[in-house]
Amino acid sequence: MNQTSTVPEEDLTDAFRVFNDLSEQLIDSFTVLENRVATLSAELAATREARRREAAKSAQLTDRLAKLLAALPGGVIVVDGAGCVQEANPAAGELLGEPLRGEIWRDVIGRAFQSDTAAGPDVYLHDGRAVSISTCPMAGEPGQILLLQDVSETHQLHERLARHKRLSAMGEMAASLAHQIRTPLSTALLYVSHLARPNIDSGDVTMITERIRDRLGHLDSLVRDMLVFARGGSSESAEIDVSELMQDLRDAAEPMLGADFELDLQPEVAGRAVRGNRDALLGALQNLVVNAIQACGAGGRIEIRATAISDEEVALLVCDNGPGIPEDIQDRIFEPFFTTRGAGTGLGLAVVQAVAHAHQGSVWFESTPGGGSSIGLCLPTSGRAGFGTSVTQ
Ligand SMILES: Nc1ncnc2c1ncn2[C@@H]1O[C@H](COP(=O)(O)OP(=O)(O)OP(=O)(O)O)[C@@H](O)[C@H]1O
Ligand SMILES: [Mg+2]
Structure with missing residues (x-):
């Protein structure tokens, strides 16, 4: 159921x-x-x-x-943290030569730049062009961006401008120069007329000849200073060891100075060299020694000193314990024909400055009225030892 x-x-x-x-x-x-x-x-x-x-x-x-980047007239190079070129624009290739990308920047420096010349902050390529290099770090990653600019034309313009300035300074001072030349010349002529006197004895002849030689020597150094100043130093260029140059200065200065001076070569200048004209540099430094002697007078103390300012610059100084340079004339002492000495031409320090500039350097001085003076040249050392490292690290 x-x-x-x-x-x-x-x-x-x-x-x-x-x-x-x-x-x-x-x-x-x-x-x-x-x-x-x-x-x-x-x-x-x-x-x-x-x-x-x-x-x-x-x-x-x-x-x-x-x-x-392709259109930029300046060269742009990107270097990574390992010092390898990552990017390079055509202008950089035109300046430094290809290849660039993938190359080690240090190798590019060795290949493209002259190792022993530097134009102040700038460097020279093998073809003679001057290049300014500026660097900036990359944000947020290791490496650097390098900007390169061909500054050859600017250099030439600066040289031309400096020459024009010197020539116009000389033009303005032509009257003063005529006076400077006329005084020793008329003294020499006067002495020559003494020589023509009848019955002059041999002692007088020797004395007068010596005076004529002295006046002509003065004229000679005046004309030489004028030429160095007009040329702006000298165009000849050689590698000059700083210690050797200072020893040469010591040898040249010793007869004028006697025992009251000292040569102080700081150890860091050992092996340092500058590029330029040895005679022009020696002449400029001798002008400083002469000034120091004139300032100190008898019993003064003079020191010739060479010291490193940085990896790339040395200072060659002449220091004295004379009366110092009065403050009100300190900004005029490098002017051509400025002098406070009756017998001075006022060209000594103008020549020193022209020589310093011709070596891409500058003049430097420190003076305390009553406390002596230190005057000298600051010159770039040749070889630019720190150049490669500063841009790759
Ligand atoms: N070591 C120094 N101490 C004090 N004053 C100085 C020193 N060196 C230069 N001067 C001052 O600077 C001026 C200019 O010097 P500069 O060497 O150009 O010319 P000068 O010595 O007067 O003449 P010149 O060197 O042509 O014979 C000097 O007249 C002097 O007043
Ligand atoms: Mg002088």
């Missing part, structure tokens, strides 16, 4: 209602999910579009930068 159990009708109705509710909830959740997917897809598409636009923009920037 089959026995069927019957589910009460209200239970079935409840079950259907629950089922319906659940179905509706599911449909709602699905709709929410569908909407969310649509929103996310739209956001993704927008992000993709933004990225695509950004990529296009940065490609455009890179392209613009490359064009800019």
Whole structure:
């Protein structure tokens, strides 16, 4: 016998209602999910579009930068932390020669630049062009950006301008020069006329000849100073050992100075060299020694000193314990023809300055009224020992 159990009708109705509710909830959740997917897809598409636009923009920037680098008249080189050239524009290639990219910067320096000449902060290429190099570190990564500029024309212009200035200074001072020459010349002529006297004895002849020689010597050194000043030093150039130069100065100065002087060579100048004209430098330093002797008088103390200012510069100084330079004339002492001495030409320090400039250096002085003076030349050392390291490290 089959026995069927019957589910009460209200239970079935409840079950259907629950089922319906659940179905509706599911449909709602699905709709929410569908909407969310649509929103996310739209956001993704927008992000993709933004990225695509950004990529296009940065490609455009890179392209613009490359064009800019190619168009720049100056050389640009990017050196990485290991000292290797990463980037170089055509102007850099034209200055330094190819290849550049991938090369070690130190090797490029050795290959492209003259090792023993420097024009102040600038360096010379093998073909004679002068190049100024400035560096700036890369932001956020090791390495440097180097900017190179051909400054040969600027150098020539500076030289021409300096020469014009010197010539116009000489023009202005022509009258004073005529006076400077006339005095020793007329003295010499006077002595010559004494020589023509009848019955002159041999002692007088010797004495007068000596005086004539002295006056002519004065004229000779005056004319030599004028020429050095007009040329702006000298164009001849050789490697000069600083210690040897100072020893030469000592030998030249010793007969004038006697025992009251000292030569002080600081150890860091050993092996240092400058490039230029030995005679011009020696002459300039001798002018300083003569000034020191004239300032000190008898019993004065004079020191000739060579010292390093930096890796790339030395100072050659003459120091005395004389009366010092009065403050009110300190800014005039390098002017041609400025003198406070009756017999002076006022060319001594002008020549020193012209020689210093001709060697890409400068003059330096320190003087305390009543406390002596130190006057000298600051000169770049040749070889630029620190050059390679400063740009690759
Ligand atoms: N060591 C020094 N101490 C004090 N004053 C100095 C010293 N050196 C130079 N001067 C001053 O600077 C002036 C200019 O010097 P500079 O050597 O150019 O010419 P000068 O010595 O007068 O003449 P010149 O050297 O042509 O015979 C001097 O007249 C002097 O007043
Ligand atoms: Mg002098």
